[in-house]
Amino acid sequence: MSKEEKKVNRRDFLFTASYTVGAVGVGAVIWPMIDQMNPDKAQQALATTEVDISSIEPGKSITVLWRGKPVFLKRRTSEEIAEARAVNLDDLPDPQKDEDRVKTGKDEWLVMLGVCTHLGCVPLKDKGDYNGWFCPCHGSHYDVSGRIRKGPAPTNMEIPKFEFVDNNTIKIG
Amino acid sequence: MSEQEYTPTSKAGKWFNDRLPLLTLGKHLTDYPTPKNLNYWWTFGGILTFCLITQIVTGIVLAMHYVAHADLAFASVEHIMRDVNYGWLIRYIHSNGASMFFLAVYIHIFRSLFYGSYKSPREVIWIIGLMIYLLMMAAAFMGYVLPWGQMSFWGATVITNLFSAIPLVGDSITTWLWGAYSVDNPTLNRFFSLHYLIPFLILGLVVLHIWALHVPGNNNPVGIDIKKPSKDTVPFHPYITIKDAFALLVFMIIFAGFVFFTPNVLGHSDNYIPANPLVTPAHIVPEWYLLPFYAILRSVPDKLGGVILMFSAIFILFVLPWLDTSKVRSAVFRPIYRQFFWILVIDVLMLGYVGAMPAEGVYLVLARVGTIYYFLHFIVVMPVVGYLEKTDPIPMSISEPVLSGGAEPSLARKVNDKV
Numbered sequence: 001m002s003k004e005e006k007k008v009n010r011r012d013f014l015f016t017a018s019y020t021v022g023a024v025g026v027g028a029v030i031w032p033m034i035d036q037m038n039p040d041k042a043q044q045a046l047a048t049t050e051v052d053i054s055s056i057e058p059g060k061s062i063t064v065l066w067r068g069k070p071v072f073l074k075r076r077t078s079e080e081i082a083e084a085r086a087v088n089l090d091d092l093p094d095p096q097k098d099e100d101r102v103k104t105g106k107d108e109w110l111v112m113l114g115v116c117t118h119l120g121c122v123p124l125k126d127k128g129d130y131n132g133w134f135c136p137c138h139g140s141h142y143d144v145s146g147r148i149r150k151g152p153a154p155t156n157m158e159i160p161k162f163e164f165v166d167n168n169t170i171k172i173g
Numbered sequence: 174m175s176e177q178e179y180t181p182t183s184k185a186g187k188w189f190n191d192r193l194p195l196l197t198l199g200k201h202l203t204d205y206p207t208p209k210n211l212n213y214w215w216t217f218g219g220i221l222t223f224c225l226i227t228q229i230v231t232g233i234v235l236a237m238h239y240v241a242h243a244d245l246a247f248a249s250v251e252h253i254m255r256d257v258n259y260g261w262l263i264r265y266i267h268s269n270g271a272s273m274f275f276l277a278v279y280i281h282i283f284r285s286l287f288y289g290s291y292k293s294p295r296e297v298i299w300i301i302g303l304m305i306y307l308l309m310m311a312a313a314f315m316g317y318v319l320p321w322g323q324m325s326f327w328g329a330t331v332i333t334n335l336f337s338a339i340p341l342v343g344d345s346i347t348t349w350l351w352g353a354y355s356v357d358n359p360t361l362n363r364f365f366s367l368h369y370l371i372p373f374l375i376l377g378l379v380v381l382h383i384w385a386l387h388v389p390g391n392n393n394p395v396g397i398d399i400k401k402p403s404k405d406t407v408p409f410h411p412y413i414t415i416k417d418a419f420a421l422l423v424f425m426i427i428f429a430g431f432v433f434f435t436p437n438v439l440g441h442s443d444n445y446i447p448a449n450p451l452v453t454p455a456h457i458v459p460e461w462y463l464l465p466f467y468a469i470l471r472s473v474p475d476k477l478g479g480v481i482l483m484f485s486a487i488f489i490l491f492v493l494p495w496l497d498t499s500k501v502r503s504a505v506f507r508p509i510y511r512q513f514f515w516i517l518v519i520d521v522l523m524l525g526y527v528g529a530m531p532a533e534g535v536y537l538v539l540a541r542v543g544t545i546y547y548f549l550h551f552i553v554v555m556p557v558v559g560y561l562e563k564t565d566p567i568p569m570s571i572s573e574p575v576l577s578g579g580a581e582p583s584l585a586r587k588v589n590d591k592v
Contacts, residue, residue: 034349037363043353063451068355070451118476120334120355121327121453137331137457138471139532154476 043067048173050165053109061125063114066172070114070122071160072133073170076144081107083131084145094155098145101159111162111170112146118153133157201387206406207413208393210571214284215391216420217277223421224274225379229372231267239319241365243358246321247447265436271313272439273428275462278306287514289502290392296494298385303490305378312371313460315364322444323454329356329364331457335470338480355450396503397567405571456531464528465521469547471532472540482544489551496551498559506565513554520546 049066053073056062061074076084084098102110114122114133121137128134129150130143140151147156162172179200181187190196238257240249253260282302285291291299318329333350337343352359390401399405407413431439439461443454459467469486473479489496504511524543530536 037352038349039351039353040359043357043359065450068353068357068450118334119331120337121331121457122451136453136455137327152471152474152476152479 048171051170051172052168053170054168058108064172066160071172072110072112072114072125072146072157074110074125076108076110078108080131080144084143087143087145087147091149093148096145096147096156098147101145101147101156103164106164109170110146111159111172113158113160115157116140116153117148117155117157118151123157203408203410205387205409206390206402207409208391208399208571209405209407209412210393210395211391211413211416212394213416213420214280214288214394216417217281217284219417220277220421220424221274221281222379223424224270224277225372225375227270228267228274229376231263231270232369232372234263235267236369239365241319241362243321243361243448246319246361250320262432265432267316269428269431269436269439271316272460272462273424273431274309275313277424278309279462282306283518286517287504287511288392288394289396289497289499289504291494292497292502293494294389295386295392298382299494300491301378301382301385303487305375305382307487308371308375308378310463312368312375313462315368315371317444317460318361318364319368320444321361321448323446323448323452324441324444324457326356326448326450327453327457328459329360332459333360335480335483338477340477392502393571394503394505395568395571396501396505397570399571458529461525461529464526465524466528468524468528468540469544471528472537472544486544486547489548493551493555497555498557499562499564500559501564501567503567506567507558507562508565509562510555510558513550513558516546517550520550 046067049064049071051062051064051073053062053075056073056075058075059077059080061072063070063072065071081098087098089095089097099107101112102108116123116135116137118135118138118140121135123133123135123140123142125133128141130141132144132146132149133142134140135142135151135153138152140153141149142153142157143149145156146159148154160172162170165171179190179197181190181196186196235253238249238253238260240246250264253264255261257263285299285302314328314332318325333347333356336350337347339346348354350360351357352363390399393399402408441458446454458464466483466486470479470483473482499507499510501507504514520543523539524547527536527540527543532540
């Protein structure tokens with residue numbers, strides 16, 4: 001009996017060891033197959049874009065392409081800034097101060113991904129109930145700071161990483 | 174598979190059949206005992222097989238001329254339309270073929286719902302069928318992306334962004350699906366690869382679907398178990414093949430009507446504008462066959478909630494055989510369920526309609542009502558009605574009509590068993 005038991009244990013060990021090595025092997029092969037679908041080096045190389053902003057008048061905006069996505073650069077008027085800052089934070093689905101969405105001292109420049117946080121459409125400017133952007137796909141309204149106010153989008157439009165290279169150039173990414 | 178061993182008559186046939194019994198399989202398929210009362214709603218299995226083969230054949234041909242690159246895809250599709258010999262015909266058959274495929278599959282699914290074909294012992298057939306349906310939707314979506322027009326691009330953007338609703342890992346999954354930081358050339362490339370793959374996965378599942386069907390045999394409009402073979406059955410060939418062929422011809426006339434007279438009516442004109450990542454079309458709508466689910470998605474004012482509800486609308490069908498508590502299969506003998514069935518049909522059609530309309534005002538209200546009913550139908554109506562409903566007497570066999578005098582079904586069966 002004890003001899004038989006020993007045999008079984010030995011076989012169990014071999015089974016477990018085989019399955020384990022097999023699983024590690026399969027995993028090691030599967031990971032490259034999965035990871036090859038992530039953005040490749042050519043895609044990652046497009047990580048930064050420099051934009052000349054000298055020709056943008058107050059109240060106007062331009063759209064540039066960064067990593068295949070539109071980025072809105074809006075030079076806001078002082079009234080628009082005042083309007084964005086007068087909003088009560090409790091009225092916002094995703095509370096965020098306008099000050100936290102711009103660079104200090106460069107308050108007139110709103111730089112954000114022009115991508116609706118619902119399902120990725122490009123919102124239309126100067127439309128909607130809040131004087132900001134309106135997404136035509138599923139009806140999300142954004143205010144003049146790009147914050148979500150009404151509709152299915154869960155969060156404010158995203159602020160990408162960016163910096164002022166000099167007074168006339170913004171580097172996104 | 175069949176009860177008696179089959180022996181080919183020719184010597185060569187016997188030699189081959191002993192080594193690979195393909196002739197036995199062929200004999201099984203021709204002799205396969207089929208209920209003699211199958212109506213024309215049962216012809217859509219054959220029609221769907223035709224649709225799949227049509228899509229595969231035209232698709233292989235299109236792939237010989239199409240270029241899966243963001244800079245060239247749109248032009249290559251126009252090249253197919255203008256320069257390739259009969260390219261316009263082949264592409265219109267392929268694009269309208271997708272719609273005809275879905276038309277047929279929806280009739281096929283609702284036939285199953287009406288006659289209770291999903292119930293025991295046919296649950297596995299039903300589940301394999303739903304897997305085919307899911308793959309069809311994936312293939313159709315990816316195929317729609319390939320021309321790289323505005324609707325292709327923005328449809329792809331919206332659908333892939335559904336995955337970004339997943340908490341924590343959503344954005345990583347979306348980027349992984351794209352292979353870029355937005356829908357871009359890597360996305361187009363992989364969609365082409367998968368679009369070419371999926372039809373063959375479907376073909377494999379179709380084989381399993383038919384195999385699983387041939388174990389219990391066909392359900393029938395009366396929904397009762399029958400003895401096979403018996404006077405209630407006919408051999409598949411020639412009785413069913415000729416009926417299927419006639420239905421297929423009628424179906425092909427409608428198909429040809431779309432291809433030759435209104436080839437673009439089911440598409441969207443915005444897709445003849447090349448993809449532009451900076452401008453979203455004013456009205457994004459999916460293809461008509463996805464509209465009911467789109468309406469469900471938009472009926473919820475919450476991103477994650479909408480996505481969950483939309484996927485639930487499909488996945489709830491997988492547990493349908495266990496939600497339905499009625500022992501009677503066919504709705505012919507279920508006076509209450511029958512009415513709810515038609516309400517569901519109207520509900521799904523209405524959801525499809527509001528899915529095409531802007532998500533505001535009365536359409537939003539209708540979408541919400543429709544969504545609530547859709548789920549109530551499966552979660553509440555099916556279990557409860559199955560429990561409470563007094564069903565009509567079921568006949569004892571296909572050949573014999575219901576006993577006159579309104580005998581109880583159970584009694585009728587007992588009497589018959591003794592005979």
